[in-house]
Amino acid sequence: MLQARRMEHLPPYLFAQIDRKIEEKRKAGVDVISLGIGDPVEPTPPHIVQQLCKAAEDPKNHRYPSYYGLSRLRKAIASWYQKRFGVRLDSDKEILPLIGSKEGIAHISIALVDSGEYALVPDPGYPVYSTGTILAGGTPHLMPLLRENDFLPDLGKISVNTARKAKIMFLNYPNNPTGAIASKEFLADSIKFAQEYDTAVCYDNPYSELTFDGYVAPSFLEVAGGKEAGVEFHSLSKTYNMAGWRIGWVAGNSAIIDVLGKVKTNIDSGIFNAIQYAGAAALCGPQNCVEQMCSIYQKRRDLVVSALAEAGIEAIKPKATIYVWALVPAGYSSSEFAAYILERAGVVVSPGNAYGPSGEGYIRISLSVKDERLKEALERIKSTL
Ligand SMILES: Cc1ncc(COP(=O)(O)O)c(C=O)c1O
Secondary structure, X not given: OOOOHHHHOOOOOHHHHHHHHHHHHHHOOOOOEEOOOOOOOOOOOXXXXXXXXXXXXXXXXXXXXXXXXXXXXXXXXXXXXXXXXXXXXXXXOOEEEEOOHHHHHHHHXXXXXXXXXXXXXXXXXXXXXXXXXXXXXXXXXXXXXXXXXXXXXXXXXXXXXXXXXXXXXXXXXXXXXXXXXXXXXXXXXXXXXXXXXXXXXXXXXXXOOOEOOOOOOOOHHHOOOHHHHEEEXXXXXXXXXXXXXXXXXXXXXXXXXXXXXXXXXXHOOOOOHHHHHHHHHXXXXXXXXXXXXXXXXXXXXXXXXXHHHHOOOOEEOOOEOOEEEEEOOOOOOHHHHHXXXXXXXXXXXXXXXXXXXXXXXXXXXXXXXXXXXXXXXXXXXHHHO
8 A cells, every 4th residue: 555655654552552552461461560651540530420411412413513613612711711821812713712722722824834844843742742743744853852941942052044944843741751940031932932933832731730739730822922022822621630522722823723623624523512611620629639639649659769769760840740850770771671661561651762762761650550559560670680
């Protein structure tokens, strides 16, 4: 079978590969514990599930959903932004629901990047920034996130030529995979960069609510000029343990949202209405479920960081996200160490280089696993080192 040439540049999706490896090991009788994927194990809070069930019973919701999302959901998103970040959004023009934020991130390059143009992409970073750009015919230009810069890109190191060709700059804080956070000063610098080079900032913020030690994460849109400079992708997947429901949104610059909407109306037909009603219930309902998740993840973070220290592995203690970014011991590459742990301990971790070349030398450990299994995984890792 002949494949399109663009597919030759597209790497296999990391987590699909990890899934396959886990399957092989399980078939061979190994009790694999996966710390590889950021897929919340706790259930979606009951009031959200109840809203889904109620809405699913209404035949009105069995028809095609609206392309631009239910007004009820867009208004819920707008009022959540107002309450949470003090950001005012026009729910008709500045918000577009997505079939999970991954869907919008994958399509935004089709909307904004032409062949021969760049998307600035964090390295390491969520793989879809690069792959979406490649599928659109654009070129990802990597921005290294280095420990000495607190895992922030050095915008001053981007050449003028590159910056002029960059239609998009993807940023993601709290960051996957490093767990790093960004100050509002950094966000202001990125807005200045965007204004100077006419680049759209695509700020990916799915972990803004999962923060620790009293840290409160900002929205890109709350910084002066943010709404003009770009858009923010957001998601219900991690905040409300709704990864399987496939619901997120993009908010901000109305011209960008309009053109992404044009792409989407030609490709998909929106989100099942019942899921949209449930999403609105999540945003408007009680938020103590989010606090509970933060405290669960914070405890797991502490467990991982201290167990790794006991095993002689240095981990960078994150203030947010559901990941711990840790250094691989001397003598191993990231892939070698991940393979070693899988072979010897039956534990899956993500090799840092899978998120980009600057991830070499690190592994990512996900906290989305039940406490007992996490403890067992850490014991197994310790005993192999
Ligand atoms: C940084 C980042 N962005 C976006 C997503 C996609 O989230 P979803 O499509 O479930 O909204 C993820 C999921 O892991 C992520 O880590």
